[in-house]
Amino acid sequence: MSRWRGAATDSDLIGEGEVWLCAGGLRAAGDDRDFYRSFMSRVAAGGAEQFLPDEDDRRLQRVETKIARREAWARQIQLSVLVCLERAYQVGIPVPFHVPAPSPCKVESPLLHLEFDFARETVEGEELNELYLRVSSQDLSRLNLVEEAVHLVQEAVEPIVDEWRLLPGQGNDLHWSVIVSQSVINASAEAVELGELPESIAESGLRLAVRAHYAKKHSIVDATIDGEPVRGLCGMWFVPTMNPDHLDVCSVCADAYRDMDSGNEI
Known part of the structure; x- marks a missing residue:
């Protein structure tokens, strides 16, 4: 059984329908470190208000x-x-x-x-x-x-x-x-x-740069420096942000590149 104990309040002073855990500690019966003993001692000495949520708590709550x-x-x-x-x-x-x-x-x-x-x-x-x-x-x-x-x-x-x-x-x-x-x-x-x-x-998330695209040499150099989008040979616009050597090449771009290499128009 857990020895952890806590003190919570649903007082109207902290807001309608709200419950706050105001203090916590370990149960150690007969010991000065016992949560109940130390908690009640602090309440008796300084009042319960010290354990109520303050403005920092409210800011974190928001x-x-x-x-x-x-x-x-x-x-x-x-x-x-x-x-x-x-x-x-x-x-x-x-x-x-x-x-x-x-x-x-x-x-x-x-x-x-x-x-x-x-x-x-x-x-x-x-x-x-x-x-x-x-x-x-x-x-x-x-x-x-x-x-x-x-x-x-x-x-x-x-x-x-x-x-x-x-x-x-x-x-x-x-x-x-x-x-x-x-x-x-x-x-x-x-x-x-x-x-x-x-x-x-x-648990999914947008996945960027999963394949490499071919683009005209002067276009991709300027786009890499300026962080601007460039049009790939496939017609898709992209912003070059990383070394594409480890990525699969876009099949449409690859076909267009082969056509250029053979002297055909694309």
Whole structure:
């Protein structure tokens, strides 16, 4: 049995519905170090107020509450994304999702609107499921939060950034497409059945620079120095940030490079 003991209070002085652990120590009956004896001695000498939460405790409480709210917001977005994926996959029609900003109060206007739509095709007996994701009505005053929400969506569906294609859109709308793996489709069905985010999705994260791209020599030199995006031979834009020698080469770039080497136009 544990000898650890604690003193907690739910006094109205610290807030409605709050319980604070104010002190803790070890039970050592008959010893001056005994938690109960030392705790009551300090209360008798200086009053109980010294053990109640002070402004530093409250500041930490606010920070921890904000972090917990942000984490819950992120997990709820990803769970909702999987639910939308499952519905779009099953019914074959676009499925909308209105994403609120994280807030302790009711949010009247969404942070952004998403729409999920699948295009399904069978190639050589294998079913390919391409997701079209539309991001619209963004809150232009909170672009960093909008970007974070989009990244959360991408993490849940396909964490390898290079797999996503950015398509032309109108105004502030963003259009993305990606091939969705069967494992993610299975995870979306699991999320609907259990009502919670599968750990395989929760523990994912965006993965950058998983393959190397070819680009025109002068372009990549300038981009490396200036930290600017450069267009690869495959048409994808990327920012060179590391030595690519250990990465697999983009197959489209490799084909384009061979065409250049043979004198063909690309």
